[in-house]
Amino acid sequence: MNAAQTPLPVIVIAGATGTGKSAAALAAASAVGGTVINADSRQVYADFPIITAQPADEEKNRVPHALYGFLRCAEKLSAGKYAALARDAIAAAHAASRVPILTGGTGLYLNALLGGIAAIPPVPEALSKAWQERCKAEGPRALHAVLRDRDPRSAAKLHPNDSQRITRALEVLEATGKPLGYWHDLPRPAGAYDALGICLDVSLGELTPRLQTRIEAMIEAGALREALAALERCPDPDAPGWSGIGCAELHAHLTGKTDLDTCKARWLQHTRDYAKRQITWFRRDNSLLHLVPDDTDGLLAACARHLGR
RNA sequence: GCCAGGGUAGCUCAGUUGGUAGAGCGAUGGACUGAAAAUCCAUGUGUCGGCGGUUCAAUCCCGUCCCCUGGCA
Numbered sequence: 001m002n003a004a005q006t007p008l009p010v011i012v013i014a015g016a017t018g019t020g021k022s023a024a025a026l027a028a029a030s031a032v033g034g035t036v037i038n039a040d041s042r043q044v045y046a047d048f049p050i051i052t053a054q055p056a057d058e059e060k061n062r063v064p065h066a067l068y069g070f071l072r073c074a075e076k077l078s079a080g081k082y083a084a085l086a087r088d089a090i091a092a093a094h095a096a097s098r099v100p101i102l103t104g105g106t107g108l109y110l111n112a113l114l115g116g117i118a119a120i121p122p123v124p125e126a127l128s129k130a131w132q133e134r135c136k137a138e139g140p141r142a143l144h145a146v147l148r149d150r151d152p153r154s155a156a157k158l159h160p161n162d163s164q165r166i167t168r169a170l171e172v173l174e175a176t177g178k179p180l181g182y183w184h185d186l187p188r189p190a191g192a193y194d195a196l197g198i199c200l201d202v203s204l205g206e207l208t209p210r211l212q213t214r215i216e217a218m219i220e221a222g223a224l225r226e227a228l229a230a231l232e233r234c235p236d237p238d239a240p241g242w243s244g245i246g247c248a249e250l251h252a253h254l255t256g257k258t259d260l261d262t263c264k265a266r267w268l269q270h271t272r273d274y275a276k277r278q279i280t281w282f283r284r285d286n287s288l289l290h291l292v293p294d295d296t297d298g299l300l301a302a303c304a305r306h307l308g309r
Numbered sequence: 310g311c312c313a314g315g316g317u318a319g320c321u322c323a324g325u326u327g328g329u330a331g332a333g334c335g336a337u338g339g340a341c342u343g344a345a346a347a348u349c350c351a352u353g354u355g356u357c358g359g360c361g362g363u364u365c366a367a368u369c370c371c372g373u374c375c376c377c378u379g380g381c382a
Binding site (some may be wrong): 117220 | 326335338339340345346347348349
C-alpha cells in the first residue's frame, strides 16, 4: 500500500456560532498533536480579532493555528480562494506531522474544501461591480428577467428576489461566455481527505443567552476600540471586512447612526439569525457526528478512532 | 375623584358604516456551488380586557366593572 495514495486524515469541527468550536478544536489539537485551521469567513480579518471571536494569542501559543486574521478589511475572500488556502494549510500540517483540525461555521467553505467547487475562472471585479450597481438601480426582478432571457436554466433555479445569486449568474455568463450550469456540470476535483466531521449542537433557545453574554464580553474586551481603529484604517462601510455581524452594527454606532443599545440589540438579533441559518445548514448533513459541546471525552474518543489510535 | 384617550397575534399597531380580523417586527421551518457572519423563500385562530343588554348576528352599538396613559383636582 502506497502511503501517498491513502487519503489524508482531517478532523472537522463545525456548528453554529458560539457553541464552543474553538475550545473543542483546542482540546482535540492538544490531544492528537493537531493544527487548528480556520473554516470561518470572518475570522480571516486582521482588523477584527475580538468581534469575530478569533482565538486568543494564549491559545495560538499552545497549538499551531492557521488562516486566522490574515486579511485586510478591504480585501475579499471567496469560497474558491478559501479552499485553495485551506488545501495548502492542510498539506503544511501533514508535512509537519500534525493532524489538521478544520474549525468554523462557514458551511459553504467546508463544502468547497471537502466536496470541491466548480472551476469557474475569476470574474473581473469591475464587471461584478457593474452588475451589482445595475441590480441596485433596477432591482433584482429586472435582472432576473434579463437572466431568463440569456440563461434560462439558472433563472429557473433562482428566486426573482435573490439579488446576489442573480448578479453572480449574470457576471459569470458575461465573463466566461458560458452559463453557470455549464461550469457546475463539469466534474470537480474532490478533496482527497479522509474527513471526520463533527458538529457541536446547542439549541437556539440555549444559545441565545450565551450569545448575549458573548457580545457583552466582546465589548468588555475592547470591541469598540477595535472597531474604531478599523474605522480609521478603512472607513468604507461597504468594504468586505465590515460586513461581519457586530462589525456592521458597530460601524453604524461609531459613525453616529445608532445608539449603543440599538447597536447591541441588532448585533444580538443578527447573530441569532445567523446561528439559526447555520443550524439549518448543518442539520441536513447526515455525515456529521453530532456532539454536545461539553462532551470532550466523546470528542477525543472519536478523534482517536478516526486516526486509528 | 373628574375629564380625555386607550385595552385586538409574543411586541407595536391597523381594521371591521354590526356578518368572529391583518400589517410590520419577532418566532418557527427551509434553500444554499466563488460576497455565505452573505442572499433569499415559506408559515398568521387571536376568549378583538371581563360581565350583562340590544340584535337573526356584537370585537364593533348600549350599560357596567377592571386595567393602562395623559390632564385637572
